[in-house]
Amino acid sequence: INCNGMDAQGRIAGVTTTSGLAFKIPGRVGDSPILGAGLYVDGQVGAAGSTGRGEANLYNLSSYLVVEELRRGKHPKDAGLEALRRVVSNTVEKRLLNERGQPKFGLQFYVLDAKGRYAGVSMFGTPNFAVCDESGPRHEKCTPLFD
DSSP, X not given: OEEEEEOTTOOEEEEEOOOGGGGOOTTOOOSTXXXXXXXXXXXXXXXXXXXXXXXXXXXXXXXXXXHHXXXXXXXXXXXXXXXXXXXXXXXXXXGGBOTXXXXXXXXXXXXXXXXXXXXXXXXXXXXXXXXXXXXXXXXXXXXXXXO
């Protein structure tokens, strides 16, 4: 689970948890504790975190990539979709691909930039993500890479 936030002074913070022991493979270190994989925050630029297949984040340092795309001026949605496209291009193991050659695992990114813009993006479907701002708390739909 990822949570990114901004306070009234514009300071950005982020945190990402892990599935914990219930799903731990002996010897595996998840993506959550690896800077740039499951979470990355640059207080001047933005924050990105994720849920889904941790190995995909580890291989691509995806959260770092998202924040770097923000630094280049992309909107949070476009930065997140760029990271998903990178994951797709680097997923080559046949066991991880469906019959259309797409990854057969889920991955979502939650992105907040220093301007207060945000997005949720997903590999497939439109899962909800939580938002709380001056309009109050609510759920919004992620933007999918694939329908």
